[in-house]
Amino acid sequence: MPILSLDTYDIHIAPVTETLPPLLERLEFGRLFVLVDENTREHCLPKLREALQDQAFHTIQIQSGEQHKDIGTCQLIWQQLMQQQAGRDALLLNLGGGVIGDMGGFCAGTFKRGIPFVQIPTTLLSQVDASVGGKLGIDFMQVKNSIGLFRDPQAVLIDPTFLLTLPPREVRSGFAEVIKHSLIQEPQQWAQLQQLQELNAADWISLIPDSVRVKERIVAEDPYEKGLRKALNFGHTIGHGIEGEELHSADPLLHGEAIAIGMVCEAWLSHQLLALPEQDLEQISRYILSIYGHRPLAPERYRDYLQLMRNDKKNEGQSINFSLLHAVGQPAINQYCSERLIKESLDFYNQLQ
Amino acid sequence: MPILSLDTYDIHIAPVTETLPPLLERLEFGRLFVLVDENTREHCLPKLREALQDQAFHTIQIQSGEQHKDIGTCQLIWQQLMQQQAGRDALLLNLGGGVIGDMGGFCAGTFKRGIPFVQIPTTLLSQVDASVGGKLGIDFMQVKNSIGLFRDPQAVLIDPTFLLTLPPREVRSGFAEVIKHSLIQEPQQWAQLQQLQELNAADWISLIPDSVRVKERIVAEDPYEKGLRKALNFGHTIGHGIEGEELHSADPLLHGEAIAIGMVCEAWLSHQLLALPEQDLEQISRYILSIYGHRPLAPERYRDYLQLMRNDKKNEGQSINFSLLHAVGQPAINQYCSERLIKESLDFYNQLQ
Numbered sequence: 001m002p003i004l005s006l007d008t009y010d011i012h013i014a015p016v017t018e019t020l021p022p023l024l025e026r027l028e029f030g031r032l033f034v035l036v037d038e039n040t041r042e043h044c045l046p047k048l049r050e051a052l053q054d055q056a057f058h059t060i061q062i063q064s065g066e067q068h069k070d071i072g073t074c075q076l077i078w079q080q081l082m083q084q085q086a087g088r089d090a091l092l093l094n095l096g097g098g099v100i101g102d103m104g105g106f107c108a109g110t111f112k113r114g115i116p117f118v119q120i121p122t123t124l125l126s127q128v129d130a131s132v133g134g135k136l137g138i139d140f141m142q143v144k145n146s147i148g149l150f151r152d153p154q155a156v157l158i159d160p161t162f163l164l165t166l167p168p169r170e171v172r173s174g175f176a177e178v179i180k181h182s183l184i185q186e187p188q189q190w191a192q193l194q195q196l197q198e199l200n201a202a203d204w205i206s207l208i209p210d211s212v213r214v215k216e217r218i219v220a221e222d223p224y225e226k227g228l229r230k231a232l233n234f235g236h237t238i239g240h241g242i243e244g245e246e247l248h249s250a251d252p253l254l255h256g257e258a259i260a261i262g263m264v265c266e267a268w269l270s271h272q273l274l275a276l277p278e279q280d281l282e283q284i285s286r287y288i289l290s291i292y293g294h295r296p297l298a299p300e301r302y303r304d305y306l307q308l309m310r311n312d313k314k315n316e317g318q319s320i321n322f323s324l325l326h327a328v329g330q331p332a333i334n335q336y337c338s339e340r341l342i343k344e345s346l347d348f349y350n351q352l353q
Numbered sequence: 354m355p356i357l358s359l360d361t362y363d364i365h366i367a368p369v370t371e372t373l374p375p376l377l378e379r380l381e382f383g384r385l386f387v388l389v390d391e392n393t394r395e396h397c398l399p400k401l402r403e404a405l406q407d408q409a410f411h412t413i414q415i416q417s418g419e420q421h422k423d424i425g426t427c428q429l430i431w432q433q434l435m436q437q438q439a440g441r442d443a444l445l446l447n448l449g450g451g452v453i454g455d456m457g458g459f460c461a462g463t464f465k466r467g468i469p470f471v472q473i474p475t476t477l478l479s480q481v482d483a484s485v486g487g488k489l490g491i492d493f494m495q496v497k498n499s500i501g502l503f504r505d506p507q508a509v510l511i512d513p514t515f516l517l518t519l520p521p522r523e524v525r526s527g528f529a530e531v532i533k534h535s536l537i538q539e540p541q542q543w544a545q546l547q548q549l550q551e552l553n554a555a556d557w558i559s560l561i562p563d564s565v566r567v568k569e570r571i572v573a574e575d576p577y578e579k580g581l582r583k584a585l586n587f588g589h590t591i592g593h594g595i596e597g598e599e600l601h602s603a604d605p606l607l608h609g610e611a612i613a614i615g616m617v618c619e620a621w622l623s624h625q626l627l628a629l630p631e632q633d634l635e636q637i638s639r640y641i642l643s644i645y646g647h648r649p650l651a652p653e654r655y656r657d658y659l660q661l662m663r664n665d666k667k668n669e670g671q672s673i674n675f676s677l678l679h680a681v682g683q684p685a686i687n688q689y690c691s692e693r694l695i696k697e698s699l700d701f702y703n704q705l706q
């Protein structure tokens with residue numbers, strides 16, 4: 001079973017029925033809590049229950065969706081911990097996607113000044129991305145993750161079989177982060193990835209550890225996002241702008257779908273600004289379109305995309321901050337360019353169809 | 354000017370007009386914020402403004418009082434930081450007593466996953482106690498400090514002249530922690546302290562550093578309250594019980610006044626259980642009564658005091674946890690005794706008048 005050992009905790013990639021029992025054996029704790037939403041309660045909790053055998057636990061259920069990742073939901077979680085007399089030795093298992101992991105971790109990290117927690121991510125996005133790096137938080141005043149803290153879990157348990165419970169479109173969305181990790185750090189992984197055309201034929205047991213390893217290495221080098229960690233924002237500046245704006249459309253994009261478009265645009269910017277080879281730009285564009293198809297971007301919305309990019313919390317002053325690529329495997333952080341060039345990158349994506 | 358250098362930050366004891374300018378010179382930051390309540394805005398902000406010279410800053414004002422140390426007030430603070438576009442490089446100065454320091458530190462520690470902050474405690478209690486140790490937090494569901502985290506400030510600036518802005522009763526209340534620090538760690542300090550009968554004649558510039566140093570040494574040895582740090586709870590088990598119950602009386606006790614009574618009772622318990630010499634018990638009782646006077650405790654309330662002691666978050670299981678004294682300077686943590694003996698300790702205090 002693949003195990004990635006970090007300085008302060010391990011990431012186990014295997015069925016939870018194998019990974020959870022020895023972990024609980026090793027950890028000393030008082031009361032046990034499991035945080036779920038209505039989806040993971042239905043689709044993932046039965047398997048967790050099997051792994052927990054006759055260990056007693058209390059289930060805390062919240063509503064799914066980013067719109068509930070707020071201080072109101074935190075209060076509901078803290079309240080239940082309090083009512084169930086969770087002591088400082090209580091243990092919280094966060095069973096779900098990014099919202100459950102980020103918010104459950106934040107609540108655990110602040111309850112009685114911090115109780116231990118274990119992340120059990122159930123979406124591909126949270127498995128390869130959100131479960132590594134100790135970033136916890138909630139949204140506040142519509143700004144994503146603006147209240148939070150850095151704190152490590154006791155362990156991360158990645159069970160690839162949970163992916164079978166997800167709609168294929170959800171898995172494809174999470175796959176954008178797998179692509180991104182290979183592009184910013186692992187030319188070889190990127191070459192292998194391009195062989196994979198059918199996601200339902202993917203060998204997650206080997207793909208996930210490779211992808212997690214990229215994130216883990218970057219975070220180990222720069223835990224507090226002072227430098228290199230910003231490389232993980234490749235595709236995200238333009239991607240977030242498109243994602244935010246398209247939220248209001250009849251057919252909103254999923255996070256990874258928007259990031260996929262963002263990576264094409266930012267690969268084009270990398271070609272213009274940093275001489276990313278044309279062949280790489282073509283390969284990136286072709287592969288992303290083969291997985292995600294093409295979604296035309298209405299030029300009359302460009303202004304709104306740019307408006308959202310200007311509000312990104314990663315900017316300093318008025319300039320829009322990009323993380324780009326010199327080459328596959330060679331990221332370049334803190335890059336800036338004219339708004340005209342950003343619009344041209346959107347045009348580049350548009351003409352690909 | 355006395356400076357205590359800790360591993361990660363310094364505690365400066367001198368007028369803020371001397372300590373703040375060089376600190377701001379050294380720290381790099383973007384926007385500057387000052388958190389006050391209506392009292393510190395009136396009595397302390399003018400002096401801080403003088404220290405800030407022509408440095409621009411934004412004032413965030415909250416209502417004074419423990420009842421406002423809650424998640425609702427945190428949201429008001431985060432909101433103002435957000436509206437004033439505080440970046441990760443913003444700096445927050447917490448100007449006030451324990452509520453401002455605990456809650457301001459918590460808000461800073463969680464805004465954008467943590468912005469830097471400086472504690473400028475203005476009460477004796479917060480100067481010798483709350484400003485050292487990195488414990489930050491708010492009350493939740495009537496449980497004190499139940500949501501919070503550990504995080505160090507950039508610096509603590511203790512300005513003893515702020516004490517002149519306080520009612521004498523407030524200063525006397527804070528003095529209970531000075532007494533406590535000497536009793537648990539510094540027999541010599543305790544001997545000196547007993548010479549001091551008139552608090553308005555106190556030489557705070559030398560008393561405060563001595564007292565802070567005790568807390569600082571204990572916290573350095575046990576930052577996360579696994580052991581020795583519990584010694585700081587001397588007087589607090591019975592003290593909290595009396596304080597909580599007397600909150601509803603016509604003449605509520607201040608925190609330190611209740612702790613002072615608690616120290617007399619727990620000194621008696623120490624004499625019974627741990628052979629604290631009778632002479633020490635007498636000295637402690639006599640000195641505390643000379644400072645605080647005597648407040649008879651109605652025996653029909655003993656049951657209620659005990660009920661509150663049982664709910665203390667430091668207990669494990671059903672037993673009431675005490676931090677007592679083998680001798681002055683020799684604390685003993687995790688002590689337990691019968692409820693009959695606790696009642697007898699209250700009787701002991703009562704018969705002292």
